[in-house]
Every structure is written in C-alpha cells, then in structure tokens.
Amino acid sequence: MKKLLAGLALCQGLTLTSLATAADLAIGGLLPMSGSNAEYGQIFSSGANLAVEHINASKMLSGKLSIVYEDSQALPMQGVIGMNKLVNVAKVPFVLSAFTGVSKAIAPIGTRSKTVMVNGGGVGPDLAELGDYFWNTIPLANFEVRAMVPYLVKQRGLKRIALVYVDDPLGQAVVKELQAELGKVGGELAGSFSVPATTQQFSGVAARVRDVKPDAVYIASYGSQQGQIVKQLRDNGVSQQIASYSAFAIPSTLALPEAKGALFTSQKVDWEKSDEVTRRMLDDYKKQYGKAPNMYVLNYYNAVRTFGVLAAALEKAGKPVTGENLLAQRKATPTFDFVGATVSFADDGTIKAPIQINQIGEGGAKPIADAAP
C-alpha cells in the first residue's frame, strides 16, 4: 500500500513539473472569496482573470501566466496566512491585495520578502504609506473628494453637505477633505454622522440628516452597508442629492432602485478610447458577462496588465521576474497604458489619474462630467 501511494505521489510530482515549464509565471490573488465582503472578491477576480486570459492569448510573456488565489475573508489574520502561503509556498513575486485592513497586515511581509503587492479597491490615504512594494492602481480618496466638491457646489449649486461615514481612516480622510475643499469653494459641511461598520438600521441617522437641512448627502461607506444607507435615507424622507466615492461602483449598489441619480467619482475611463487595450477589454468583458465592467474590474485588470508589461520587459532584458526587479522596472517605466487612460506611478506607488463624475441611472453608471483639473 505504502509503495503504491509513494508511486502515485511521484507520478503526480512528475506530471506537474512536466506541465509547468520553467518560463511559466504565477501571481497571487489575496482577495475576500467568502464572508460578508465576498462580492468584492468576485468582482476583483473577474477583472484579473480576464487580464490573464488576454496576456496569455497575445503571448505577452514567454510562458503561461496564472493566478493563485487565497481567501483573505477581508480579515487581517487570514490575509497574513494567505500571504505567507503565496510568498513561501507558491513563491509568487506579485500579489493582488484588497481591503485596507488586510493590506496593512500583509505589507510588512511583502516588504520583508520583496514581493510586490497591488491594491485596486481601497482608497484610504493610509494605503500610500505601506512601503515601496505596495502599489495602488486606484487614485486614493483625497483626489476623489477634491473632484466631487467643486462639482457639487459650482455645477449643481449644492452648498450644504451632510456626511454619513464609517469612522475608519478613509472616513476620517473624507471628513478632512470635505471640510478643506468646501471651505475653498464657499460651501459648508452641515453635519457629519459617523456610523459603526456593522450597523444596519439608519432611520435614526436619516432623521438627524434631515434635521440639518442639507443640499446634498455624501456617503462614505462600502459593501452592503452603503446600499442600506442609501435605501433607508431615501425611505425616510431624505430626497436630496446623494454623492459618494468609487465604492458605489458595485453591482448591488448600481442596481438599487433608490440609488438612481446618485453621483460618485471614479478615475476617468475614456470608454471611447480606440486603442487596442481598451477595446479588447471592454468587448471581451461584455461578451463574457453581458454588461460593461465597473471601475473595480478595470483596476484589477490594469494591475495584472501592469505585471504583464513589467514582466515582459524584464524577460526581454534577460532579468528574472522577482519583486525587486519588478519594482525597479516600474520606476524605470514612465507611463502605462491602462484601459481607457494612460497613467504614471508616483514614487510612493500611487497613481495620479484624472477623475470623472458618474451618475447612476438605468443600466448602471454613466460618466457625466470630468473633474476640473
């Protein structure tokens, strides 16, 4: 019996090594695949998977690219275990990350092991401070608020803003930015109401929001909770304009009847851009999923594409594809062709990208204006 098992193991080992040639590359995907934030994991991975398909189809790399997924459940401890597995067992040089808590927990591991980590979902300002190996393909919240405020005040004449927010670094950044930006354009922060991240009842908050008589309400939450806030605000007599940041771009919020007409910022995507990258991504995604991709899908597509571009350059130069080399290569590359935009990375791993204002309507969100530069 033992000999049989040993024999089988040997065979399995042999087949695995014969299938994977030395040039095949793997990257890691540390996303919430289960639990209360699983919706995000599903969205993020759809973008990443499509990018892998395209990279393999156009033979950008000498071998085949694949993603090894680990479930972070959006919790720091699970994220650390998953990251350790990716770094030490799968030995990937590049990991897709999501959720600020997880990102902060894995940053020391990535830095120590010189593994690149890329975030395409979170926008809290603390994501800019996680070291050289932590990159972001999504512009962080400060830019988003700075874009929304002038639009609300100057273009729509909505001067008094009420804020409903979750009191995490992102929410705190939104408060600070709103106060600063509103002051500059003659608006005012009529009231700010912080809610616990796990609350589901907002009728009381709606009453207090109504009380301050705002012209518009800015929401800084995420996931299921942001949908609950929108619905209950509307159900409880808050009919003012609703505004938010890129987190609104998830299907459950876009499909919410009460969210119609809400505004949210996101990085600018020129859907009409006729370059090959943009067209192929949009067409293939629509073919596979029957609808246009949202910002989050694009961010993770772009993240994997960045890897593809950097790794291809490294292979051409004859250098091994390690985290250290990827970082150096990124610093040496002035611009990247993302879907619908061309961006460049700042030294701290963040991207500065133009922002656009979107409005939720029938069939999802449509961009309606560009942010003032």
Next chain:
Amino acid sequence: MLFIQLFVNGIQTGALYALIAAGFSLIFGTTRVFHVAHGATFTLAGFVFYELYTVLGWAWPLAALAAGAAAALFGMLVDRYVYAAIQRHEAAFFTVFVASFGLAIVVQNLITIGFGRGLVTVPTPLSKSVELLPGLYVAPMAAVAVLCAVLAFGALQWLLTRTNLGLALRALGENPALVHVYGLTPRRLSQYVFLIGSLLAVPAAILTAATSGLNPAMGHHVMLISIAATIVGGVGSLRGAAVAGLLLGMAENLSLAWIDPQWSEAVTFVVLFLFILFRPGGVFGRAVAS
C-alpha cells in the same frame, strides 16, 4: 420633533426586533437549545422570498408561503438530524451551540453560492415614508411591522394558552422530565417547536428585506438581537421577548437624540449587560438564583 421621529422609528425597529426574537425565544425557552442557526433560517426565508417575489415575480402570499415552508423544513430537519443526534449522548449545552454555529456557516455559504454575494432588497412602496407632520416621516411599513408583531404574538399566545399542543410546549419548557410522565414525547414536541419557531422568522425576514435589505452574512446580526431580546425579556417568556425587542429598538433609536450614531450599537448591549447584572430574570422571567 426629532424626539418624536426617533420615537416612531423606535417603534418600527422595535416591532421588527420583537418579531426577529420571537422564534428564537420560543425555541430556546422551550427546548433550551441555543439555536444559533436561527439566523440562517431567517436568511434562508428572506432569500427564498426575494427570489420568488422580486426575481421570479410570484404573488407575495405565495412567495411568503414558500419561504415559510423552506424555513420550517430547515428548522425541523436541523432539529431532527443534528440536535437529536447530539442530545442522545447527553451532551452539554455548548456542544449544540458549536454544532449550530457550524450549521450557520454552512448555510450562509450555500446561500452565497446560490443567491449571490451582494445586498438585495425587495422594493415595495410600503417602505417609503410619508411626511405626516413637518419633520415627522412615517412609512406604512411601520404599521405593517406593528400589525405583524401583534398578530404573531397574539397567535402564539393563543396557541400556548388555549391549545393542548401549547400546553405541552409550556410543560416542555418548564419541566421536560414530567412531560414523559404524561405520555408525550419531548422529541415530537421539539419538532413542533422548531416548526413554529422557524415559521416565526419569516415575517421578520420579509419585513427586513423590504426595509433594510438582505445579504447572506446577516445571520450574525439577527442572532445578536434575538439573544439580547430573549435574555432581557426573560427566558421562557414570549411577552418578555416582545417587550424586550420593543425596548431594545426604542433604546437604539432614542439614544440618537443624545449620543453619536457610532455608539448606538453598543447601547443595545449596555442595556443587556445592565439587565443581566441587576435583573437577570429579565422583564418577565422568573427570578434566577445565582
């Protein structure tokens, strides 16, 4: 006016909490099983209703019946195959707790696979509030919730006091050993309890779907409310669960008049904690010797 608005909100939330707690309170009070999977029953009922009514367009009474059937079936099967097996071995209270918890995880993830991961809501004009007085917004849903709560508790009260089954259930809650003496089987009675208790989750689930939406991970929150309301109301007392649910809903909303919303969740549990310290029997329960 803010105060009156919060008061009215408190009544709607309170009625909802009372309905949510009713099923768990009945099950726990009668069988002493810490049925943590009741949250899963709730989630299941909500998603079945959503799928049939909102997605497939069935008429709501039919969808509600189907949801009720699903919930009752789930509750009864769990009792028959899992809890019965454990109780045969004279296991401790917490063994059932852990098993129930494991079940809740399984069901939550099955629902995720089957129904998707994001927030879903059951759109209905009933949840939109109307401005009754300047500054006072009330939705028809508040009236529906209160009506449902009154009907549910009324029906339950009638069942427990006027029928033989109800008598047997009360006996089971107070003294399981004596039930044997009278020729009844706790096992069969337990099945009835889970049937009724699980059915009670359905109106609460439907109302929640219409007011704040459903997501597969909501079972936890449901359980927290149920446990808090059951203990504050007094284990074994349905009236207590109703009053406690109302009390907790009111406390959560009225506290917003004085404190920031970020502490509102803690308010419910401070109330719970204080009750246990100073009146562990709850509002209507029996005195508990420490």
Next chain:
Amino acid sequence: MLAYLQNIAVLFCVNAMLAVTLNFIMGYAGIFSLAHAIFFGVGAYTAANIAMHFSDSLFLCVAGAMLVSAVLSMALALPALRVRGEYFVAASLGLQVIGVTVFSEWKGVTGGLGGLVGIPPPTVFGHALTTPGEFLALALAGLAAVLLATTALLRGSFGRSLMAIRDSESAAQAAGKWVAAIKTLSVAVSAGLAAVAGAIYAFYMSFVNVEGFMLETSILLMAMVIIGGTGTVFGPIIGAALLMLLPAALTYLPFLPPAELGTVQQIVYGAVMVLLMMYRPGGLVGGRRKKGQA
C-alpha cells in the same frame, strides 16, 4: 514552505494559548465566556502602545498587557458572580460587543478602525526579535508558560476549589470556600494570560486592528475548547490545532473552482464542526463519555 509552516505554527501557538486560557474558566470554573477575544485585544493594544511609546522591552510590554487585562477582567467577573449558564453567556456577549465598539472608537489608544501600524519588534536583553524562527520560539515559550501556569494552578488547591464551584456552587460555599474571590481570581488569571497571547500576536503581525478581536473570534475560541474537550489539558490545544490547520489544509484541495474557493472551504469547515459535535460531543479528547472528573 518552511516559512509558511512557521507562520501557521506561530498563529497556532497564539490561538492555543487563547484556547487554554478560555478552557481554564470554561472547563474548570464553568464560566462560559464569549468575550475572550476582548482580553486578547486588550493585551495586544496594551503591548503595542507600550512598545510604540515607552519601551520595546518584551518583559515590560507583556507585564503591562497582563496587568491591564487582569484589571479590566473585573467587568467580566461582575456578571460571573451574579449569574450562571446562558445568562452569563449573554452578559459576556454584551461585553464583547461593547468592547468592540470601544476598540473601534478609542482612536488615541487603538487607532480606531484603522488600527495600529508599525509596531516595533520586541527586545529581549537588548536583542530585537525579528525573524520567523525567533517569533516561533517566542510563541512556543508563551504557550509553554501559559500551560505551566494553568496546570500548576489547577493541580493545587485553587484548582480543586474551582472545580468544586463548577460542580456545585452552594456546596462549595457551605464548605467555607470564598466563592466570589476564587471566581474573580480565575477570570483575572484567564484574562491576564490571554493578554500574553495578545502581546505576542501584536509583535508578530506588527499591525493590530479591531477586526482580529470581534465576536467571530470569540465564538471560534469557544468552538476550539468545546471541540477539543473542555476540562482537559490537551483538549484546547487539539481544538486549536484542528480549527487552525483545517482551513489551511482546505486551501490545498485541488479541484475547487476559483470563484467558489472561499465558500466551499467554509462549507467544509462548518460541516466538520457539525459532524464533530454529533459524533464526539464530549470533544476530541473528552470522548463520548460525559466528563465527570477532570
């Protein structure tokens, strides 16, 4: 691979310490607490704060963490003196939720929802602990210390008094035991030792936030104790091993569709819990017979 196993091992030791200390009050004092994650958190935050603001000496940080946690455990001892059984569980539940709210809001000390980043490595006699191997040694040492402390207490008269109280409080009182003091002391010991686990966790992750100390964690710890077998020495350790290694092992399942990776793993995990409770209700170490003696 080695580094990965070391990582799992360190986290296993931390969880085992928590399970052992929880078992101390659950299995021996009959105090079933759902608030254990709070004391884990208190230890972590205290150690982190001491290291970040005063001194990164390991002994100082751990001692500080233990002290603060033991003092705060009075909040749990209070209901323990008044009620038993499901009422106490509910009170501990209340404490757990309140604790999480405090962790989330007290930004000065806990960093709020954002947590504390950049916790410096602890120093022992001037040498900073930074490598995975060193942390594994620290974690094992911590586990050994906790085991020694708890078994020493349980073997002595304190342990006997504790079990007497668990089995019949009124009889213990009649026999002259100062029940209130013993219960309070046991809760303090449990919380203090749990804080040691918290300190080690904070140093190892160099980042802590409230997400590690929520109700889910408390329930998981209770599951570890029950699945392992309450009132036994090795029960909680086996329980911790199972509930930590199982999810890690499940990530090796070959034929999982990537989209349903997490959910299927969770389903298997939950199913194992249910089956274990159905077929070994006394716990893996306790076995099928109802535990009478410790």
